[in-house]
Amino acid sequence: MAFKYRSLASLALFATLLANCRQPQASTVVSGAISAKQAQTEALWPEVKKENRPWTRWWWMGNAVDEKNIDRLLAEYAKAGIGGVEIAPIYGAKGHESRYLDFLSPQWMAMLDATVKKAGSLNMGVDMTQGTGWPFGGPQVTPEHAASRLILQKYALNGGQTLTEKLEVKDPKQKEVGVVLQAVMAYHDKGAILNLTDKVSPEGKLNWKAPAGTWEIYAAFNGKTRQMVKRAAPGGVGYTLDHLSKTATQAYLQPFTQAFNGSNHGVRAFYNDSYEVYGADWSAGFFEEFQKRRGYDLRPFLRELVSKEHTEKVARLKSDYRETMSEMLYHNFYTPWNEWAHKHKSLTKNQSHGSPGNLLDLYAAVDIPECETFGSSYFPIPGLRRDSADVRNVDPDPIMLKFASSAAHVTGKNLVSSETFTWLGEHFKTSYSQMKPEVEQVFLSGVNHVFYHGVTYSPEEVAWPGWLFYASLNMTPANSLWPQFNGFNQYITRVQSVLQAGKADNEILVYWPIHDVWSKPEGMQMMIGVHEVDEWLHPTQFYKQSKGLMEAGYSVDFVSDKMLHQSSVNNGQIMTAAAAPEHKVLVLPQSKYMAETTFERAIQLANEGATVIIEQLPTEVPGLHDLENRRQKLQQVTKSLSFTDAGNGIRQTKAGKGEILLSKDIQKALAYKNIQREALTDTGLKFTRRHIGNGKYYYLVNHTAKAIDTTIPLNVAAQSVVMLDPQSGNAGLAASSTSHEKTTVRVQMKPGEALILKATTQQTPEVIAWQYLDNAGAPSEVKGTWSLRFTQGGPELPAEQKLTQLTSWTELPDKKGESFSGTGEYTITFEVPAKKAAEYVLDLGKVNESAKVWINGQEVGYINSIPFQARVGQYLKPGKNTLKIEVANLMANRIRHMDQQKIQWRNYYEINFVNINYKPFDASVWQPMPSGLLGPVTLTPYSTSAGAVSGSLGRKGN
Template identity: 80%
Template sequence: MMHKLKLLPALLLCSTILTNCRQPQASDAVANTAASTMQAQNAAVWPEVKKETRPWTRWWWMGSAVDEKNIDRLLDEYATAGLGGVEIAPIYGAMGHESRYIDFLSPQWMNILNYTVENAGEAGMAVDMTQGTGWPFGGPQVKPEHAASRLIVQTYNLKGGQALKEKIIVKDPKQQEVGTSLQAVMAYSGKGEIQNITDKVGPDGKLNWAPKTGNWTLYAAFNGRTRQMVKRAAPGGVGYTLNHLSEEAVDSYLEHFTKAFGDKNYGVRAFYNDSYEVYGADWSAEFFEEFEKRRGYDLRRYLRELVSEEHTEIVARLKSDYRETMGEMLLDNFYEPWNKWAHERNSITKNQAHGSPGNLLDLYAAVDIPECETFGSSYFPIPGLRRDSADVRNVDPDPIMLKFASSAAHLTGKNLVSSETFTWLGEHFKTSYSQMKPEVEQVFLSGVNHVFYHGVTYSPEDVAWPGWLFYASLNLTPANSLWPQFSGFNNYITRVQSVLQSGKADNELLVYWPIYDVWSKPEGMEMMIKVHDIDEWLHPTQFYKQSKQLMKAGYSLDFISDKMLQEASVEEGNIMTAAAAPAHKVLIIPQSKHMPVETLERVMELAKEGATVIVEELPDDVPGLNNLEERREKLKQLKALLTFTDAGNGIRQMKTGEGELLLARDVQKALEYKGIQREALSDTGLKFTRRQINDGKYYYLVNHTPKAIDTTVPLNLAAQSVVLMDPQSGNTGLAMATTANNKTNVRVQMKPGESLILKATSGPAPGLVAWQYLENAGAPIEVKGEWALRFAKGGPELPADQKLNQLKSWTELGDKEAEAFSGTGEYTITFNMPAKNAEAYVLDLGKVSESARVWLNGQEVGILNSIPFEARVGQYLKPGKNTLKIEVANLMANRIRDMDQKKIEWRKYHEINFVNIDYKPFDASVWKPMPSGLLGPVTITPYSTSAGKVSSSL
């Protein structure tokens, strides 16, 4: 059995690097007492560590070729590294290991699932699993009649008096194989006549109808199949993709899991659904009936327009109705039965809605944990941050895209918002913690508080390095040379998430998403609202531009859908969307062309009930086709009721009931008019997100600018105490702050790449040690002399020990073994420190490729894995002789390069095998060696300090 682990105490988690509290001539006893005091303080200040506050990971089970011994070993490693849970995702297997494969949901597979969950629990972890293999949902249980469907339309031309000679049957032989059925035949004359002649087609496809006169075009609609198979399917999971729009198909799919699970959940916390990648699935057998029930008219009469790409108003309106119907069917026929199935077994659901053909806000909100996704890398102007152009995807992650998931959670009162994080952040084997840190910070700033790595691959102990690997990066496995220092990065995420899962989100604005403008496009059929297409459906919109401007100005916001507006209420002037949801102060309606009458009516009702509504511009028109003129007239009448008066500064005002509507092209001026204050701290370039707690607020601040920031930032509350919390080190301390006029001004010091948490509360913080601010930097003291370099762990071979008078990359040592090496190297140096005459000392490692663990005089300073590679070390330094040890881990890249140059076969998988970031065959042999090791210069800088305190005035 595996070694049984317990959750690390918060004390250990939060005190990896201690704040420098030591005075210039303090004795070791005094220093140790100060350190103990700081440890106790840190443990008391940080929120409790739970499974969910730790990062989790997707856990690829290749071929489900798993066994108890390796599960024990790997869960032990994952828990030790600081992971809180795994998300099982069975996929294709490795060649040559077929005898180990276990069929998905077989009795053997269920037994190993049960074993995994039990042992994960003993290790302080939890387990989620995808409810299928690969993606999207599908498998051998999906028969053709329940497979993802597509509309097939064939046309025939007829003249008056002629009979159609050919039979009306689907022509594609591949569609004939899957039982394609005829659903409608519509006849259109050149004079505009339309006839439904479906009942004139016999069972054999013969048409028993002929027009008397004129030229006619017949449109025959068939319920076909996409024939898409599950992507990256595992053994026992190969089959057709599910028809998510059909309740019958979904029920049949879930029945397969009922047979395997019974009425139990086998300890699975959440069942998970990946991003909607059901391509070409634009139909379902019951679509005509569902459309008429939901939209109020017969879609068959517009079959010609439905398949048209003409840029006409009627085509655009019809497509909008069609897409709205598809989204509703997905919500009603897939999400509701799926939720019900999981909840009946005391599990929850987790889902990525992006890519779906529906309103993303409503679809994210339909599950227990909405999950977004980062794909590719972002640009951050942090000096020294590596971003190799050859390793960059073409669409950067966008924080506003991520906010669709967090908004859905906030507005429905759900605390957890997850993210599939770091997918293709960089090329295989080249991604560092320093690149990951600002990327995950951007995710946090978007409202996410439950990070999942993408991902970790299960690999048996007997498989040679690098073990089994998934075809898409990140490849953070125990074989990764960075793994020995993984806990440092996980501790950072854990600290941040412990704060971001506390209380409630604190966003004052609601911004309406005009989905009908997105849907009202004549091109195409179903509209998959995808992450990769944000340049088309998101970036050009005024909704996006307005949201981005507001966020940059320092406002916090969530997005709201038409459905959510209907369910909203007003309490004491605040807009409430659910019992556990945060209160929002203002509803903003950005410029849009199309808005349903019901939505505008509800907006006006909310204002009447006491809400403040700011309208950038009234909608021009209603969406859709049915009863168009009647609805247009109703919209016109509603707009006529909106009688605004001039309030000055370009703002027009209408008081109604207990609230009001403001019409303003400049939304920010209207917010100022209403006294809705932005967080002016954003003027410094700092980014932030807030959480509301019982006695105050948390502010999570990030410096992604190219400059160090040392300034006083204003907070929009009056606080009696402000505690600074450093999530990099775990250190805490009472801030230097003043309170006046319902504002709290707090001094912050943040270098590029650093983050900081402010806990501002209405109560005192008795007994807290003050935060030590760094003042008046002295001349940096370079750590010089002879460095002893010993390669401690890695391969393919351990290079010979080195003596270095000048720090340089391992690839420049003139040693081929060092050039090919991936692993850890230990640097040791003894240096002389003049008599200590400063109050604080900061160690700066300079350039590190890629992560470092530091000891000074035998005491661990901590793991420094991102820019800036710095730590306060005053309490460890002593006058005279000092010994510094730095363990540096490099990337896997150089060892993989060496293997490819030597043509050593290490990748041999079924299905997609292994591809590079551009989805082409992977070949590292052409790479240049990646810099590795400690490059320096290593310096120690003396500072004077000033202590934090809070003062207030009226």
């Protein structure tokens, strides 16, 4: 939004109105009054809503919660900048059993009501997991409705023989859960197949004599996985749900219907975690669903279904089987679950990854698709710590994250959430510097609604470190970084306020050839998950093309067969849903299998006016049913396309109002159609883009090893560009110029920094110009005697120190510093020359791990991640100045001390507590982590140049 002010007096008046509704910025407070500059700066940011702030999963251990602690903790979360909580009941802490509440009991519902009431008073929201632990399951799940698996037992008969043994499952554990015989098929060595199901007596005797020859008999049972809910809370123990059964889903929801009694009790969204239903490859109605959806009977193919042969027939059969499972999951679980939530006037929020289905369709089936980051990524940012012993051997893949955001964009949903920082590092060792680029990668993937994983509810009287979940991140009020958590949350809030504005602005739709994934002869159900990307994602041409397009500067969304069938064309733009953003082109990457109906739809879209780019014409349809007819249809469509040579390796054909291009080089085909990439990526910058009414937002991140100071081109003809710094909250008019429908903007970004550009088609009048840093002078080190005072933490506060040389707390003469986790306050006085420079940059050097800075009593703000720098010229004065730096370190050293002293601090049911490799946790063997301000602290003078109001390139300052 653009604001225009006639005078500084009106700015000051507006500032008072903004004080309670805008996010905090780096302070420019003088005598308690907001300056006109700050008021104008804040007005350039979108208004903050609770969804803009980061939310968190809130572990309720044993449901041992009470109203007093709920009130206290929610107030702390709100103060730290958290916008909402997602209640997740799990196993409990030992010794506190008397406080446990059964899930959905009247007492539990009363605590939910207390949470919603308190959260509402703090302008926070509340979601909840619709179950305990994960996946969905519990005491209401009878064996009949529990997750199922196909059990096949094989028998051999020769001609003239009868089967003497009963047809019953041999596993005694299956008999306990009511296994049911569903089919009996006989396979002759000459190829004959007989259905003998109706020849089995109620007692399990097969009344059939084998004709001449050799026969294999397959008995198919609907068995049970016997999986129980993982990490279940009191009142939540039970079998895992059969997600493929609508009857089972409706039965599962019944206790919620009773407990909620027609109201949602203030729950914004009901949540379902990642699909971790192991071995669940069947359901009672599978034969009937398969016949209805695939058009043929699965029973005669039971032998191939469990075959380990790598044949084309087996691959096609299993593709049909997996597609059926995907559709059953969509219609029998997601549809009734959505209907239940919507009837209660709540939303659904779901992690679809890990499920045996089409991820795009399953993410799109809910109101808020959610992805997750698991493990840590490598970034070449200088000084960024990534200790091999403290990371999991898993790298989050941005393209994996884009499945959730694509589903939201293509179906017109605004919010895309992420379970963020799961096992980013070892317990107690994760810093804001490590968290920042990881969450930036999430933002770049289209996510705009971050959830921490997570915060654990812990009663006030439980000794430090309080109750903790077994998996990191442990961002609780006991965390030594917590006093500066608000600074990190301000960054996320500013970014999300922009990324939730307008609509996603991605020009390319890339089709995901799901049948190539499904047509694998190995195994049964296919778990399409985060940890299996090396199998189902990375080897594919879809992945290589998508990654290449994104790295080249194109913005993409992924689209499924179902989504293409629901799309239309308007003025040459592809419309995937009523509220969805438009896309300029559809790309069909090379694939082995494509449904003839999908290819026909792609050609139809071209006839309606779309541009379709095909890497290679499809040659095969998936599945077994009516195979030859469907092959012929596909061949008829491909042969109907008459291409001419357009040069540069591109073949072209007109199709109705649109055009089809055939090219091995997708990027050359895009250039041929003048669909332009964002060339700013040539600098190494990464970006994501949002379309707003009068322009676009660009969110830029520098994850390279080099500082960038250059002009970058934007694919928009902007009259003005406002620069927004999400780290500090500063804003101003950038130096920019527009020519030939492009705008060039000067940006300055150190490694690890982000910027937001608001490029609008209107002038932005009376906005303070952005000050660029030019001509750095020689940095001067802030030297002298530092006073170091420890202000909070433990196990004991080290003694005050006078330091002439900055050093780690672990190296201080007072040995309490080695085991200390908390905050220390550094103060020093230093001189500034009488002739001040136009700007000064304070560089804290090496910080372990986060800092907050004041100069001359004025708050500069949080400096909590690399490059640990801030502009401070406005706070300095000629002569003597006072610098105060509050530094918070990690929890690691105090936990190490506790384990060395054998102080008991972890005592939980079920998994108790594990390290990053899921081994028993033991910090006693750790080396002390460097802590505090290590510096050197320097001050560098700069001359400046300013962005010009007219949009022409900037003018020189002092």
